Amino acid sequence: MNKELEHSFVELLEKHQNIVHKVCRLYTNNQDAHNDLFQEITIQLWKAYPKFRGDSKFSTWMYRVGLNTAITLYRKSKRTITTQEFDAVQFKIKSEVYDDTEEQQLKQLYNAVYQLNDIEKALVFLYLEDKNYSEISETLGITEVNARVKMNRVKTKLKTILNP
Amino acid sequence: MYELELLKKDWRKDDSRYPKLTYNEIYKMILKKSSSIVKWIFIISILEFVLWTGLSFALKDADFNKKFESYHAESIMIPFMALGYIILAYFFYKFFMNYRTISVTDNAKRLMENILKTRRTVKHYVAFNLIYLAASAFLVLGIQFNRDDQMIATINKATANGELFKFYALTILITFAALAIMIGIILLFYYLIYGILLKRLNRNYRELRKLES
Numbered sequence: 408m409n410k411e412l413e414h415s416f417v418e419l420l421e422k423h424q425n426i427v428h429k430v431c432r433l434y435t436n437n438q439d440a441h442n443d444l445f446q447e448i449t450i451q452l453w454k455a456y457p458k459f460r461g462d463s464k465f466s467t468w469m470y471r472v473g474l475n476t477a478i479t480l481y482r483k484s485k486r487t488i489t490t491q492e493f494d495a496v497q498f499k500i501k502s503e504v505y506d507d508t509e510e511q512q513l514k515q516l517y518n519a520v521y522q523l524n525d526i527e528k529a530l531v532f533l534y535l536e537d538k539n540y541s542e543i544s545e546t547l548g549i550t551e552v553n554a555r556v557k558m559n560r561v562k563t564k565l566k567t568i569l570n571p
Numbered sequence: 572m573y574e575l576e577l578l579k580k581d582w583r584k585d586d587s588r589y590p591k592l593t594y595n596e597i598y599k600m601i602l603k604k605s606s607s608i609v610k611w612i613f614i615i616s617i618l619e620f621v622l623w624t625g626l627s628f629a630l631k632d633a634d635f636n637k638k639f640e641s642y643h644a645e646s647i648m649i650p651f652m653a654l655g656y657i658i659l660a661y662f663f664y665k666f667f668m669n670y671r672t673i674s675v676t677d678n679a680k681r682l683m684e685n686i687l688k689t690r691r692t693v694k695h696y697v698a699f700n701l702i703y704l705a706a707s708a709f710l711v712l713g714i715q716f717n718r719d720d721q722m723i724a725t726i727n728k729a730t731a732n733g734e735l736f737k738f739y740a741l742t743i744l745i746t747f748a749a750l751a752i753m754i755g756i757i758l759l760f761y762y763l764i765y766g767i768l769l770k771r772l773n774r775n776y777r778e779l780r781k782l783e784s
Contacts, residue, residue, distance in 0.1 A: 413598070413601065416596055417597050417601065418594070419597050421592070421594050421597055424589075424591070424597070425586050425589050425593055428589035428590070429582075429589075430590075432727070445600075446600050446603060447605060447606065449597065449600040449601060449609060450600065450601065450603060450604075450605045450607075450684070451607065451638070451675045451696055454605070455675050455676050457679075458608065458674075458676065459676075459742065468676065471676060471678070472675050472676060474678055474679065475675050475676075475677075475682050476607070476675065478611055478771075478775050479608075479679060479682050479683055479686065479770070479771075479772055479775065480607035480675065481607070482606055482607065482608050482611065482768070503578075506591065509577070512574065512577060513577065513578065513581050515771040516574055516575075516577065516578045517578070520578070524774070524775075524778060525771070525774070525775050525778070526775055526778040526782075528780060529679070531575075534575070534579070535578065535579050535582040536582075536583075536599050537579075537583070540686060545678060546678060547678060547679045547680060548677075548678030548679050548680025548681050548682075548779065549680065549781065549782050549783060550783070551778060552781060553782045556782075557782055564660065565574065565575070566574075567669070570582070
């Protein structure tokens with residue numbers, strides 16, 4: 408791989424690195440695991456980069472590679488996160504104006520999302536990233552109708568976790 | 572769902588919570604080696620090919636094989652071995668063709684299917700080897716019954732004592748039991764390795780398949 412390619416890739420990833428951090432945030436629950444997954448996604452992105460033709464946005468391409476690495480290629484098994492562990496998660500929830508109720512709600516929400524399975528998390532992730540159902544279906548390889556049905560089920564599941 | 576909108580607001584609001592890696596830190600990462608399951612499947616598969624092929628070559632030099640040559644069973648064994656090599660070449664070709672189709676930029680379901688397809692090829696290769704092993708064992712036993720001087724003497728002795736059926740039954744049973752134990756251990760080994768390696772992939776693939784059914 409030539410230096411020019413390395414340089415353009417590292418520059419692009421440096422700029423869009425938050426996408427990878429967000430995937431790691433959803434699929435790991437401690438700093439070491441976060442770093443580990445970040446590294447694996449970076450390697451996978453780099454390996455696939457020579458075939459990246461720029462016909463899609465770099466960020467869109469990153470979503471796919473990032474999620475594929477997290478739900479398919481990543482070897483380490485996840486641990487179930489508990490409420491107690493959640494407080495130890497590196498990324499504490501921030502609120503513009505401190506609102507105890509809203510902060511509490513967010514904390515419970517993130518906790519509920521952590522209890523979802525890998526595919527459900529992928530749906531939530533793409534939803535949070537404002538992807539439409541067509542993009543969600545293309546990323547996961549399911550039909551658009553099924554992506555909608557599954558998303559509704561995920562919403563119901565989240566409600567059940569929040570209000571048992 | 573109001574809660575999800577609240578989550579989305581928070582999710583998209585503040586990017587400063589994430590660590591900011593520098594150019595050099597990212598550059599160092601691309602020089603490191605992957606530890607993905609595809610890489611592990613590739614390594615284990617290559618080891619399997621090397622092991623089984625190596626085993627067949629190692630057995631060629633064993634004393635037993637020299638003794639076996641005296642049976643003059645080439646007309647049976649050479650086609651049998653040639654068939655083994657042709658099938659090995661077929662599996663090797665299929666494995667590499669499957670491996671080349673694995674792309675991290677495919678959609679999640681296709682990526683999982685391609686990995687499982689590659690894995691299935693190796694699984695079939697192992698199954699073929701186990702069947703080939705069992706077939707070889709019984710073929711060799713059959714040849715020995717007919718052409719091994721020591722064996723013929725024992726058979727004659729057993730016939731004189733009226734224990735021919737007992738002798739055949741016992742020999743076949745012992746061979747069968749030894750093979751069953753060996754195959755059992757090998758299968759358990761594979762089950763554990765691939766079970767651990769593909770646990771997450773299988774679970775997620777089942778989940779995606781469930782959606783489509």
